[in-house]
Amino acid sequence: MGAVESKPRLIITAGDPAGIGLEVILKAFADRAWAQTWLSQAQVSLISSRTLLQQTLTQLDLGELDPTIELIDRFTVDAPIRVGLGDAASGAVSFDYLNTAIDLAMAGKFDGIVTAPIAKSAWQAAGHIYPGQTELLAEKSGADRFGMMFLGRSPQTGWVLRALLATVHIPLRAVPEQLTQQVMTRKLELLLDCLQQDFGLQTPHIAIAGLNPHSGELGQLGCEEVDWLQPWLEDARARYPQVRLEGLIPPDTMWVKPGRAWFYDQTITTADAYLALYHDQGLIPVKLMAFDRAVNTSIGLPFVRTSPDHGTAFDIAGQGIASPQSMQSAIEWAIYLCQQRCKTTKC
Numbered sequence: 099m100g101a102v103e104s105k106p107r108l109i110i111t112a113g114d115p116a117g118i119g120l121e122v123i124l125k126a127f128a129d130r131a132w133a134q135t136w137l138s139q140a141q142v143s144l145i146s147s148r149t150l151l152q153q154t155l156t157q158l159d160l161g162e163l164d165p166t167i168e169l170i171d172r173f174t175v176d177a178p179i180r181v182g183l184g185d186a187a188s189g190a191v192s193f194d195y196l197n198t199a200i201d202l203a204m205a206g207k208f209d210g211i212v213t214a215p216i217a218k219s220a221w222q223a224a225g226h227i228y229p230g231q232t233e234l235l236a237e238k239s240g241a242d243r244f245g246m247m248f249l250g251r252s253p254q255t256g257w258v259l260r261a262l263l264a265t266v267h268i269p270l271r272a273v274p275e276q277l278t279q280q281v282m283t284r285k286l287e288l289l290l291d292c293l294q295q296d297f298g299l300q301t302p303h304i305a306i307a308g309l310n311p312h313s314g315e316l317g318q319l320g321c322e323e324v325d326w327l328q329p330w331l332e333d334a335r336a337r338y339p340q341v342r343l344e345g346l347i348p349p350d351t352m353w354v355k356p357g358r359a360w361f362y363d364q365t366i367t368t369a370d371a372y373l374a375l376y377h378d379q380g381l382i383p384v385k386l387m388a389f390d391r392a393v394n395t396s397i398g399l400p401f402v403r404t405s406p407d408h409g410t411a412f413d414i415a416g417q418g419i420a421s422p423q424s425m426q427s428a429i430e431w432a433i434y435l436c437q438q439r440c441k442t443t444k445c
């Protein structure tokens with residue numbers, strides 16, 4: 099964090115302008131009680147087009163932008179933005195927002211980036227071929243080891259959900275090919291670093307899912323577990339004797355305890371983190387539990403990055419009905435993570 103100002107410096111990108119990004123950001127800021135608690139803890143800048151910002155404020159009847167927020171005004175395309183329709187024009191704009199934010203963070207001007215959602219298809223239409231924002235963040239920041247993790251604090255019980263995905267935006271049929279012992283080792287190392295650095299957990303308990311139904315049922319329902327996942331796990335246990343590595347847990351039951359802990363049970367024993375082997379194995383339960391609260395964070399980057407767990411929601415864009423709660427959580431977690439990193443690096 100900046101030497102003079104001890105508050106985390108956050109830059110928020112407005113995401114795809116045809117989606118709900120600006121709406122959820124501006125609604126988050128306009129929530130007085132929330133803003134008093136959270137915006138006071140950070141120095142916040144917003145990258146958006148001033149014109150679109152003004153239009154959204156007027157349309158939602160939200161008054162003026164909070165004067166403590168610095169606006170970085172950018173608009174890079176001449177083509178009109180069509181609300182609810184992600185296309186080359188909207189993709190070019192959301193790409194520029196993130197690109198600019200990464201440059202500023204890499205120049206040391208910000209401690210963390212909070213990204214509103216983009217549409218990968220709109221980036222592709224604009225000629226930017228990335229599986230998602232995570233990969234652009236990793237590429238531009240020079241991170242060769244990075245991961246997509248979901249965080250959430252239950253409003254009912256206070257339990258903290260931490261779920262890392264071993265593979266992310268790839269077709270389901272590519273999962274068994276791309277999931278290797280090397281991938282699993284990299285993700286486990288990343289997770290251990292994150293639990294230690296960001297949560298002070300030196301000897302964590304990590305739950306790891308199997309790939310196949312019933313974790314393969316000794317090879318009858320899939321061979322990856324017996325062929326290489328179980329041997330990898332035993333090797334990892336030997337390398338990290340201080341860590342409790344639980345698994346390979348049948349994927350359908352891995353989420354039963356987290357679900358109880360999230361919704362009502364404050365006494366149940368859970369793991370500190372859950373490692374899911376592919377996107378929907380992790381995100382279906384995460385979104386079922388916490389769609390309005392969970393936050394996507396990129397681990398392994400030289401700065402903090404969080405994002406709401408939802409997407410551009412083109413189906414409701416422009417209607418004024420989007421919930422800002424996950425965006426608020428993304429800002430809260432970014433503040434927490436910046437503060438933690440400041441403590442561990444003694445900045």
Ligand SMILES: NC(=O)C1=CN([C@@H]2O[C@H](COP(=O)(O)OP(=O)(O)OC[C@H]3O[C@@H](n4cnc5c(N)ncnc54)[C@H](O)[C@@H]3O)[C@@H](O)[C@H]2O)C=CC1
Binds near residue numbers: 122394414419
């Ligand atoms: N962080 C990011 O940049 C993310 C981007 N996406 C992208 O977003 C696009 C749309 O993805 P979908 O799978 O349709 O997921 P989505 O999250 O955009 O929408 C799923 C459903 O949830 C609703 N919804 C989403 N956010 C909401 C909110 N804040 N308040 C109320 N309702 C909300 C939508 O109206 C829709 O019915 C895709 O291009 C996807 O790649 C998806 C997830 C995260």
Ligand SMILES: NCC(=O)COP(=O)(O)O
Binds near residue numbers: 229230232381394
């Ligand atoms: N499912 C999560 C998602 O789509 C977010 O991806 P990213 O843009 O943060 O890489």
